[in-house]
Amino acid sequence: MTRVHKFTNLLGVALPPAALVLGIVLLWHRAIGPLVLAILLVSYVLTAGGITLGYHRLFTHRSFQTSAPMRAVLAIIGSMALEGSVITWVADHRKHHTFTDQEGDPHSPHLAGPGFGGAIKGLWHAHMGWLFESVGQAEQERYAPDLLKDPTIRRIDRLFPLWIVLSLGLPGLIAFAIAGTWWAALMGVVWGGLVRVFLVHHITWSINSVCHFFGNRRFDVEDESRNVFWLAPFSLGESWHHNHHAFPTSAFHGLRLGERLTDPTGLMILLLERLGLIWNVVRVSPERQAAKLAGAASTVRTVATDAATSAKLAAANARHAATGAASSARFAASEAAANAKHAAAHAGQAAIDSVASGGADPVGA
Numbered sequence: 001m002t003r004v005h006k007f008t009n010l011l012g013v014a015l016p017p018a019a020l021v022l023g024i025v026l027l028w029h030r031a032i033g034p035l036v037l038a039i040l041l042v043s044y045v046l047t048a049g050g051i052t053l054g055y056h057r058l059f060t061h062r063s064f065q066t067s068a069p070m071r072a073v074l075a076i077i078g079s080m081a082l083e084g085s086v087i088t089w090v091a092d093h094r095k096h097h098t099f100t101d102q103e104g105d106p107h108s109p110h111l112a113g114p115g116f117g118g119a120i121k122g123l124w125h126a127h128m129g130w131l132f133e134s135v136g137q138a139e140q141e142r143y144a145p146d147l148l149k150d151p152t153i154r155r156i157d158r159l160f161p162l163w164i165v166l167s168l169g170l171p172g173l174i175a176f177a178i179a180g181t182w183w184a185a186l187m188g189v190v191w192g193g194l195v196r197v198f199l200v201h202h203i204t205w206s207i208n209s210v211c212h213f214f215g216n217r218r219f220d221v222e223d224e225s226r227n228v229f230w231l232a233p234f235s236l237g238e239s240w241h242h243n244h245h246a247f248p249t250s251a252f253h254g255l256r257l258g259e260r261l262t263d264p265t266g267l268m269i270l271l272l273e274r275l276g277l278i279w280n281v282v283r284v285s286p287e288r289q290a291a292k293l294a295g296a297a298s299t300v301r302t303v304a305t306d307a308a309t310s311a312k313l314a315a316a317n318a319r320h321a322a323t324g325a326a327s328s329a330r331f332a333a334s335e336a337a338a339n340a341k342h343a344a345a346h347a348g349q350a351a352i353d354s355v356a357s358g359g360a361d362p363v364g365a
Helices: 003-026 034-060 068-079 086-098 115-127 151-158 160-179 182-212 241-246 257-261 264-274 286-292 294-356
Strands: none
Touching: 034 068, 034 086, 034 160, 034 182, 034 264, 068 086, 068 151, 068 160, 086 151, 115 182, 151 160, 160 182, 182 241, 257 264
16 A cells, blocks of 8 residues: 555545534534534435445445446446445455455454454454555456446446545535525535545444444354444444344345344335335345354254264265175175185195005096
8 A cells, every 4th residue: 555545545534533623613602503404414314325225235246237327426426425436445355255354354343463452453443454465455357347348337436536625625515505605505515525525434434443343143144244233323224233244135134123123225126126226135034043142053064964974874884794795795805715725735645645556547548
């Protein structure tokens, strides 16, 4: 990673929390107005949804299909979350799924060593540290060849600096257009721009850190992914992360009823499907879910292991029987040869005795 890239990421990490402090100072002894709150909320839902619906479920996992204009819109809105350009983000995330919680995972919290110190280092790396070490290192030709073949997505990817400017500037312009004051414009930039970026970033990063360290599991998967229920509304359903790792292509991360109701991105997918704007939505049947439950999978593995053991035992018995039969055959042949040899010796001795006693020449005349 170049120094310029590291410095850019440092600005992206440091400026949003600084803006939060600035916003608090500017609003000291003042109540934040409904206009600024509305801009903050709308910009948060839009850009966070651009990540969850666009970057993640559409472009990374292809959980549904949509039109080219819709793909472009989702790519642009996702870019305005300022988490990186679309192809870079997708390549990194697909690499994460390829090497989840193993060497090669860009942001696993489980590779920093044992003990409490290793856990703290791992959580830091998964949450923010990876932005200065491994972000953007996934080979795009290997992990995102489909996006590289799409000229529209490539163009949107190259225009990432433009989306940064629009992401921070549009909230200020909207506030100015509605309120007509420069103060409103400043509040729009601070709260609808920078503070919103701060919130979206840390919620997204929590999926990498918190959801691979704390929470519940029920499916038989080989990684350390977890479901974190309290994070679900803020992450628009992404914190049903263990479900997602069990079924990566599922358009819905919430699988049970309560989970589905706290998966806003999944609810948005249902609405868009009803409107005909997306199609071929990937769903996971209850049967597939039941088959992958940890207990069921363990039972299947036990049955398979028992079957394999029985097969090995049968093969060993067959080999033993074959060895016994071969030994018996060799013994019988040896006995027959010994008897024949004894008979020949006896006949020869009889002939000698006959000659010695003056009998006929054994060879004949």
